[in-house]
Amino acid sequence: MPVLPEIKEAAVKSKTKKAAFGSDLDLQQFRRQAQDWSYDEQYTSFEEMEKQQLLRAGIELTDTDHAGTFLQADRSIMHCKTSQPGLEILPIREALQKYNGLPDYYWRLVPVDADKYTAAAELELDNGYFIRALPGARITQPVEACLYIRTEGLAQHVHNIVVAEPGSHLHIITGCTTHPGVTSGLHLGISEFYVKKGAHLTFTMVHNWAENVHVRPRSAIIVEEGGVYLSNYIVLKPVKSVQMYPSVRLVGEGAVARLNSVVVAHPGSELDLGGKVVLEAPYSRAEVIARTVTTGGTAIARGHLIGKVPNIKAHLECRGLILAKQGIMYAVPELTGEVAGVEMSHEAAVGRIAQEEIEYLMARGLTEEEAASTIVRGFLNVEIEGLPQALKDDIERTIQETEKGL
Amino acid sequence: MFQIEDLWVSIDDKPVLKGINLHIKKGETHTLFGKNGSGKTTLLMTIMGFSRYQVRQGRITFLGYDITHMPTYERAKLGVGLAFQRPPTIRGVKTKDILRVCAGGKMPVEALAFEYGFEGFLDREINLGFSGGEIKKSELLQLVAQDPKLVLLDEPESGVDLESLQLVGQIIRRVLQKDLRRVDRQKAGLIITHTGYILNYLNADMGHVMADGQIACQGHPMDILEHVKKSGYEECVRCLCFQK
Numbered sequence: 001m002p003v004l005p006e007i008k009e010a011a012v013k014s015k016t017k018k019a020a021f022g023s024d025l026d027l028q029q030f031r032r033q034a035q036d037w038s039y040d041e042q043y044t045s046f047e048e049m050e051k052q053q054l055l056r057a058g059i060e061l062t063d064t065d066h067a068g069t070f071l072q073a074d075r076s077i078m079h080c081k082t083s084q085p086g087l088e089i090l091p092i093r094e095a096l097q098k099y100n101g102l103p104d105y106y107w108r109l110v111p112v113d114a115d116k117y118t119a120a121a122e123l124e125l126d127n128g129y130f131i132r133a134l135p136g137a138r139i140t141q142p143v144e145a146c147l148y149i150r151t152e153g154l155a156q157h158v159h160n161i162v163v164a165e166p167g168s169h170l171h172i173i174t175g176c177t178t179h180p181g182v183t184s185g186l187h188l189g190i191s192e193f194y195v196k197k198g199a200h201l202t203f204t205m206v207h208n209w210a211e212n213v214h215v216r217p218r219s220a221i222i223v224e225e226g227g228v229y230l231s232n233y234i235v236l237k238p239v240k241s242v243q244m245y246p247s248v249r250l251v252g253e254g255a256v257a258r259l260n261s262v263v264v265a266h267p268g269s270e271l272d273l274g275g276k277v278v279l280e281a282p283y284s285r286a287e288v289i290a291r292t293v294t295t296g297g298t299a300i301a302r303g304h305l306i307g308k309v310p311n312i313k314a315h316l317e318c319r320g321l322i323l324a325k326q327g328i329m330y331a332v333p334e335l336t337g338e339v340a341g342v343e344m345s346h347e348a349a350v351g352r353i354a355q356e357e358i359e360y361l362m363a364r365g366l367t368e369e370e371a372a373s374t375i376v377r378g379f380l381n382v383e384i385e386g387l388p389q390a391l392k393d394d395i396e397r398t399i400q401e402t403e404k405g406l
Numbered sequence: 407m408f409q410i411e412d413l414w415v416s417i418d419d420k421p422v423l424k425g426i427n428l429h430i431k432k433g434e435t436h437t438l439f440g441k442n443g444s445g446k447t448t449l450l451m452t453i454m455g456f457s458r459y460q461v462r463q464g465r466i467t468f469l470g471y472d473i474t475h476m477p478t479y480e481r482a483k484l485g486v487g488l489a490f491q492r493p494p495t496i497r498g499v500k501t502k503d504i505l506r507v508c509a510g511g512k513m514p515v516e517a518l519a520f521e522y523g524f525e526g527f528l529d530r531e532i533n534l535g536f537s538g539g540e541i542k543k544s545e546l547l548q549l550v551a552q553d554p555k556l557v558l559l560d561e562p563e564s565g566v567d568l569e570s571l572q573l574v575g576q577i578i579r580r581v582l583q584k585d586l587r588r589v590d591r592q593k594a595g596l597i598i599t600h601t602g603y604i605l606n607y608l609n610a611d612m613g614h615v616m617a618d619g620q621i622a623c624q625g626h627p628m629d630i631l632e633h634v635k636k637s638g639y640e641e642c643v644r645c646l647c648f649q650k
């Protein structure tokens with residue numbers, strides 16, 4: 001692949017560099033060999049159990065009602081298809097060939113030498129997706145992208161690039177999950193998003209991993225003039241550890257970023273989730289809202305807003321509910337205003353359900369348990385357009401299970 | 407129908423209500439006046455059974471049941487309903503969700519909201535960013551849906567503009583079955599009011615003045631209101647002590 005030599009060099013130098021946050025993982029502990037899964041045009045090679053599992057990550061395994069689909073199992077591309085003009089989807093390895101190393105996009109936002117995970121993703125890349133909406137293209141149906149670990153103990157290395165060309169509209173639902181028989185593994189995912197002038201990108205990511213899986217996404221986003229980037233992140237199932245800190249730059253006038261996350265930290269899970277938005281252009285706006293529940297795990301919600309020019313507006317909100325004796329919630333909201341004329345605020349609240357709220361609902365006829373579960377349900381309420389019904393049902397089930405711990 | 411006998415209540419171990427006696431018959435509406443901080447809200451919250459209001463002495467009975475220590479939701483099921491002075495905001499819980507809880511399947515809440523021009527609030531998170539008047543309207547519609555037998559209203563008209571006041575009056579008349587003859591009504595009401603504006607829309611049978619956790623004066627609500635407007639609460643209470 002025609003990747004610049006300095007990129008490789010920087011990666012080699014960072015092979016053992018520890019990440020700023022999250023527990024340090026020994027990459028040697030994970031296997032790098034997996035069977036080659038063959039391309040599956042009709043989605044016939046999945047057992048019923050697997051299909052159910054994929055559904056829980058929002059993956060429907062159908063080309064209808066989707067503008068495009070992409071499925072990578074372990075290291076192999078099993079499905080990749082576009083069904084709407086104006087939309088391009090390629091495995092990243094193919095895109096690198098076709099576009100001569102994607103010099104404008106590849107490792108342009110995420111530094112390859114950030115840590116050993118970025119380095120490993122470069123030095124031992126499996127694959128990933130390249131998704132592009134052409135200028136002015138209105139991609140109405142969502143694109144379904146799936147990153148799937150099908151082999152026990154595997155480290156999956158992925159690099160994704162998404163480009164929303166000027167004036168385009170695009171919604172991607174990425175479901176990340178493991179085979180029902182897989183209990184451990186590692187997912188390294190580099191993602192670089194380019195939202196160009198006047199474009200509109202919604203990126204919904206659903207994590208549905210297994211109890212001993214570690215996850216280290218490394219994402220960065222750039223939004224140009226009048227562009228909009230909306231991100232939804234949902235993780236409601238047990239996972240060993242997730243550490244991520246996507247970073248967004250709003251570089252054009254009136255650019256908008258909205259980052260939403262809904263998170264449940266189960267016993268044994270360690271979730272270190274953050275997000276940074278740098279507002280570099282006038283009239284840009286950002287909103288970061290994290291809603292986190294712990295039923296016994298550790299959840300860290302970081303957020304940092306940086307206002308570099310006047311006339312920007314940004315708000316950061318971390319809300320945490322502790323529903324178990326042992327759960328730990330750690331909220332770290334940060335604001336940096338570098339000039340006058342920035343309007344930035346944050347709100348952080350961590351605790352148990354307010355008695356006053358429970359009693360308000362009890363006065364309307366709910367028992368204490370019903371009142372508490374109504375409040376948890378409201379807290380975790382996920383309303384995202386285009387989510388498959390099966391996923392919504394599963395979210396509902398998960399909420400019910402979460403309530404049982406009350 | 408509803409009776410309070412020698413009720414003493416503390417909040418965080420501080421005595422707030424000091425020997426309240428009150429009796430409301432079926433079909434009657436009573437009003438509760440009194441200075442800020444005199445204990446009016448405390449009385450209503452205690453009747454509803456909220457945990458921070460600790461009953462130290464006395465008894466509350468409703469429909470023949472001793473409800474003094476009954477859990478809040480059982481009181482609600484029995485037919486006690488309260489429109490809050492300052493209800494909490496619950497993030498993510500929509501107004502229509504709460505209305506549905508109140509209605510318990512007995513009434514289509516969308517139609518109810520439409521009837522009172524409240525449909526735009528159904529999908530909003532309950533009380534989040536509601537104006538003062540909107541909160542009052544939302545509280546009252548919850549009561550309409552709940553259809554309680556004992557209707558407790560904590561300052562239902564404060565913060566309501568003059569035009570909406572009429573609507574608020576109408577809704578209260580509805581929950582209290584004011585258009586039925588008193589003997590046919592199944593409801594009793596206790597309304598806290600400072601201004602008495604609400605009395606332009608419905609008749610009340612009896613007024614009580616609260617002072618320092620006690621009911622210091624009873625009489626016709628209009629008389630009390632007039633007296634308080636003219637000479638203030640101190641004078642009102644003093645006059646009554648004198649009468650006693």
Ligand SMILES: Nc1ncnc2c1ncn2[C@@H]1O[C@H](COP(=O)(O)OP(=O)(O)OP(=O)(O)O)[C@@H](O)[C@H]1O
Pocket residue numbers: 417418422440441442443444445446447448449458491
């Ligand atoms: N949660 C609380 N903690 C401490 N003191 C309280 C609490 N709630 C009420 N009080 C005190 O109890 C007294 C009675 O309060 P209450 O709210 O019943 O007054 P009110 O008559 O309804 O007044 P207003 O007309 O201002 O609504 C006040 O002195 C108030 O400060």
Ligand SMILES: [Mg+2]
Pocket residue numbers: 446447448491560
């Ligand atoms: Mg009060």
